[in-house]
């Protein structure tokens with residue numbers, strides 16, 4: 001049977017903590033990749049650590065959101081890192097997406113749709129006049145046009161996104177229970193896979209408390 005896949009979000013500026021996350025999440029039941037975001041990559045030891053990390057599926061969650069030239073140059077600047085996945089906000093625009101895809105080579109370029117911490121009210125506050133579902137669908141079409149390799153959306157929108165985007169779908173905003181922290185559009189791991197997510201992104205529900213126990217809880221939850 002194919003293994004379920006998760007990216008564990010290594011959201012810390014502490015190398016020791018990140019090393020602990022990596023060692024405690026090793027298991028034979030689930031395929032685990034590691035996501036490094038702005039906090040870790042910008043920390044003092046973060047980039048050097050990443051440059052030495054081997055034999056792991058690495059997701060650099062840089063969430064590029066800039067003009068085409070800057071996005072493109074950033075990809076060139078991180079080429080020494082052996083990363084497998086990299087994020088760019090789809091709202092950077094079609095031109096930036098295409099320009100970045102052109103130089104990303106073997107790195108899978110992931111388009112980030114509307115952040116899972118935003119709901120319809122938050123979108124209205126920003127000034128968008130489409131609701132979450134309509135915007136995510138619209139952006140999934142753009143990701144398809146730009147030939148991106150993967151998309152990030154909430155697990156609640158996977159079925160919708162699948163109608164227009166046929167490649168990998170990665171979903172953060174995963175919770176076992178109602179403790180959603182700052183996330184607004186959440187689903188359980190089981191629901192997320194059922195909807196068709198290829199990869200889940202899980203941070204705090206795995207990395208806070210007893211990491212080994214949390215991974216076992218996830219395995220048990222999925223086997224029920």
Ligand code: C5P
Nearest residue numbers: 009037114115116172173201202203204
């Ligand atoms: O701790 P939690 O499980 O909420 O972590 C989710 C991770 O996924 C964080 O690292 C966050 O930056 C990232 N993410 C997200 N929503 C997106 C894109 C990325 O939560 N739309």
